[in-house]
Amino acid sequence: MKADLMGQIDAMKKPVQVMVDSVFSFGELGFQEVETSRYLTAILEKEGFKVERGVAGIPTAFVATWGQGRPVIALGSDIDDIPQASQKPGVPYHAPMIEGAPGHGEGHNSGMPLNIAAAVAVKKVMEREHLQGTLKLWPGVAEELLGTKAYYVRAGLFKDVDVVLFAHVGDNFRVSEGPGNQTGLVSVEYSFKGESAHAAGAPWRGRSALDAVELMDVGWNFRREHIRIGSRVHYVITNGGDQPNVVPPNASVWYYYREADYAHVMDLWHIGDDMAKAAALMTGTTVTSRLLGSAWPGYFNAPIAEDMYQNITKVGLPQWSNEDQMLARALQRDLKVPERGLAMKIPEIRKPQPATDEENDIGPRGGGSDDIGDVSSVVPTVTLNYPSNIPGGPGHNWANGVSMATPIAHKGVIAGAKVQAMTMLDILTRPELVTQAWDYFRNVQTKDTKYQSFLRPNDQPAIWLNTKTMEEYRPKMKALYYDSSKFDTYLDQLGIKYPALK
Ligand SMILES: [Zn+2]
Numbered sequence: 402m403k404a405d406l407m408g409q410i411d412a413m414k415k416p417v418q419v420m421v422d423s424v425f426s427f428g429e430l431g432f433q434e435v436e437t438s439r440y441l442t443a444i445l446e447k448e449g450f451k452v453e454r455g456v457a458g459i460p461t462a463f464v465a466t467w468g469q470g471r472p473v474i475a476l477g478s479d480i481d482d483i484p485q486a487s488q489k490p491g492v493p494y495h496a497p498m499i500e501g502a503p504g505h506g507e508g509h510n511s512g513m514p515l516n517i518a519a520a521v522a523v524k525k526v527m528e529r530e531h532l533q534g535t536l537k538l539w540p541g542v543a544e545e546l547l548g549t550k551a552y553y554v555r556a557g558l559f560k561d562v563d564v565v566l567f568a569h570v571g572d573n574f575r576v577s578e579g580p581g582n583q584t585g586l587v588s589v590e591y592s593f594k595g596e597s598a599h600a601a602g603a604p605w606r607g608r609s610a611l612d613a614v615e616l617m618d619v620g621w622n623f624r625r626e627h628i629r630i631g632s633r634v635h636y637v638i639t640n641g642g643d644q645p646n647v648v649p650p651n652a653s654v655w656y657y658y659r660e661a662d663y664a665h666v667m668d669l670w671h672i673g674d675d676m677a678k679a680a681a682l683m684t685g686t687t688v689t690s691r692l693l694g695s696a697w698p699g700y701f702n703a704p705i706a707e708d709m710y711q712n713i714t715k716v717g718l719p720q721w722s723n724e725d726q727m728l729a730r731a732l733q734r735d736l737k738v739p740e741r742g743l744a745m746k747i748p749e750i751r752k753p754q755p756a757t758d759e760e761n762d763i764g765p766r767g768g769g770s771d772d773i774g775d776v777s778s779v780v781p782t783v784t785l786n787y788p789s790n791i792p793g794g795p796g797h798n799w800a801n802g803v804s805m806a807t808p809i810a811h812k813g814v815i816a817g818a819k820v821q822a823m824t825m826l827d828i829l830t831r832p833e834l835v836t837q838a839w840d841y842f843r844n845v846q847t848k849d850t851k852y853q854s855f856l857r858p859n860d861q862p863a864i865w866l867n868t869k870t871m872e873e874y875r876p877k878m879k880a881l882y883y884d885s886s887k888f889d890t891y892l893d894q895l896g897i898k899y900p901a902l903k
Contacts, residue, residue, distance in 0.1 A: 402526055402830075406822045407716070409522040410815060417818070418811045419883075420444070420514035422891035424480065425490065425806040426883040427510075430503045430867035431481035431543030434461040436882070438480070438540065441513050445538060448521050457556035459549055459862050462542045464558060467524055468535040472563040472835050474825055476520060477776070478512025479541030479569065484870065488799035490806035491892050492901045493731035495799050498881055502874040506802040508570030508810070511789045513540055515568050515814045519821035526826065534829045537562065541773070543866070545797075547588055547694035550772035551854055552862050559780045563835050564705060564828055566821055567773050570805075570813075571786030572794075573744035574713045574820070578706040578783075579753025579846075580698060584659040585666045586770040587855050588694035590639065591617065591677045595686040597650040607648030608685045611641055614654045617680040621656075624672065629764030632669060633659035655693065661765035662698060663853055693863045695855035697774035700846050702781035703753075704837040705824070709783055710750040712823040718744055718788060719812035728900035729791045732803050738793035743809065769796075778852035781838035785824075787817025806883075806891045807899060 420441075427436040438461040442452045450465035461480075486506025487497040498504070520536050527534060539558065542549045559565065593614060598607030621634055628634070636656045642649025658669035674690065681688040721729075721743045730740045776782050789810040794801040804810050828834055881895075888894035 402530065402826055403823050406522050406526060406826060407819050409525060410518055410818045410822060413518050413521070414811070414815060417514055417518050417814050418890060419885045420517065421511050421810055421814055422806045422883045423885065424510035424514065425505050426881060426891060428482050428487065428502065428504050428878055430484065430871055431546040431548055432459070432461065432864045433867045433871040434480045434540070434542060437461070438463060441480070441517070441540065444517060448517070448524070450538065456558060457549065457552045457862065459542055459552065459864060462540065462549060462553070465538040466535060468527065470533045470535060472828055472832070473535040473537065473561055474828055475537040475539060475559060475562045475565045476516040476821065477539050477541055477565060477567045477773070478516050479509040479544035480513055481509055481543050481545050483507055483545060483797050486797070486799050486802055488802040489895060489897060490803065491728060491897045491899045493728055493803055494735045494903060497799065499874060499877050502878060503870065504799065504802050505805045506798050506800070507545070507796065508790050508801060508805045509544065510805055511570050511810050511814050512568040513538070515787065515817045515821060518814070518818035519825060522818070522822045523825045523829070527829065532829050543694070544772060546863065546866060547586055547696040547770060547772045548866070549862055551695050551775040551856050554775045554779050555854060555856060559776060562780050564838055565776055565780050565782040566824060567776070567782060567784045568817060568821060569771070569784050569786055570789050572790040572792040573786065573788050574718065574747050575751065575786035576706045576709045576713065576783055577701050577751035578703040580700045581754025582751060583699035583774055584633065584765050584768055584770045585662060585698040585774060586657055586659045586696045587666055587670050587692060588655070588657050589670065589673065589690050590653055590655040590693055591688055591690045592651065592653040593681060593686045593688050595648070595650050595684065598648045600646045600648050604648060609648050610652035610686050611649040613680040613684040613686045613688065614638055614641065614652045616683055617654060617676045620676040620679065621673070624676070628669065628672070629660070629665065629762060631764035631767045632665070633657070633767055634669060659770055665764065666855070692856065692860045693866065694772070696770040696772040697778045697852065699771060699774040699784070700777050701783045702838050703841050703845070704834060705781055706750060706783045708827050708834060709785060709820060709824045712820045712827070713747060715823065716816050716819045718747060719816045721812070722808065724900050725809050727902065728804065728807065728809065731900065731902050732791050732800060733793045736793055736795070736800055741792060744788050744792060775854070781842045785817060785820060787813050787820070789813030789817070
């Protein structure tokens with residue numbers, strides 16, 4: 402059956418390339434993945450999945466379901482992209498398709514195509530072999546904002562799910578077990594309200610909300626030295642006023658607080674709230690705050706991860722061509738990182754990492770977050786990293802988009818879909834795997850740590866975010882959407898010779 406799955410997925414090279422290139426060309430920011438959602442759900446409906454749209458009050462979220470009974474396997478992957486990361490694919494230096502526009506500078510255009518290929522292949526085997534089970538596909542909307550998965554959990558999307566297989570782009574195959582590879586986070590925006598006045602004529606009558614923002618930031622920048630090493634606190638000013646001759650009556654600053662676990666994230670949030678109140682007192686302004694996103698630290702299921710790792714070693718890395726390697730090395734040269742080309746060796750499975758050095762109160766080793774952490778806290782979950790990216794990129798950057806509509810991404814997705822499909826088959830045919838997964842979840846993972854959402858009852862998904870940016874860029878981006886009826890690949894449509902070396 403596994404050999405059959407591999408063959409079926411190899412036969413899907415064309416539709417996979419079209420899906421990966423199409424989503425790349427949509428290039429949509431978090432909560433605005435309108436074209437992407439429409440496109441993916443249409444494909445899933447054509448493949449016989451029943452689609453529920455707008456789940457958890459999020460317009461671009463959906464769940465596509467096929468099959469019946471247990472086990473229930475839910476496949477997820479993110480679909481949003483990065484501000485100002487527009488980049489011509491196959492070009493190993495900074496070359497935006499549209500200056501200032503968003504782009505897939507992480508590679509979230511590849512994960513749902515991977516899941517769809519895997520699900521379509523497994524569905525065929527299930528039909529033929531009369532295997533019982535339910536497949537559910539769902540997108541990570543606004544992952545770059547840590548914006549939705551806690552709401553999915555709150556809405557009960559994973560209530561009856563046995564196992565979640567999440568896919569996330571990487572520059573090699575990788576799967577982790579246990580805790581310690583992702584930090585937890587809350588994303589909070591503070592809005593200060595003062596009083597406007599003529600900045601030269603009657604400044605004493607004004608109360609500057611911008612002063613409060615700056616004082617809060619200054620407070621944090623002094624406080625940094627006195628929090629645990631590895632805590633991460635970063636901000637952007639989302640509203641700094643209108644023009645210098647008007648004392649800013651409104652100003653806002655947006656913070657991410659990252660730490661190893663729930664309690665330490667909450668500590669940072671409390672310090673931040675104190676800073677905001679203090680800044681308001683200093684400036685005679687008032688302050689309100691709202692939660693824009695959150696993520697629990699990830700905790701990945703060991704039995705499923707070990708099974709997936711076996712499948713990774715069976716599938717192996719893609720066969721890279723000379724052109725693929727030339728593109729990779731040219732990009733690495735441009736980025737001034739070692740010119741080691743594409744991944745040639747699969748790393749060991751990543752074992753549980755001690756999240757923190759509690760004895761010395763050192764804190765996490767820094768690093769990113771993903772709201773898959775919330776999902777992993779309520780149902781056995783693993784994340785499959787697959788090799789569609791070029792090693793050495795800084796992340797959240799145009800450089801991480803260079804490979805994402807080229808043969809490198811397409812091959813990585815095909816290889817990843819095989820691993821995903823084989824792991825699904827193991828879950829469908831070996832009920833003891835699900836039992837072991839839940840045993841680990843109940844008796845190891847959640848033995849001492851109980852999930853407690855960062856969301857408060859009145860918090861709602863920040864679905865308005867990125868509206869203006871997409872309104873500005875979408876008309877120009879539309880002209881560059883991939884037309885697979887006219888062009889074999891997106892590179893062809895853009896007139897890019899692969900690889901486009903300098
Ligand atoms: Zn991501």
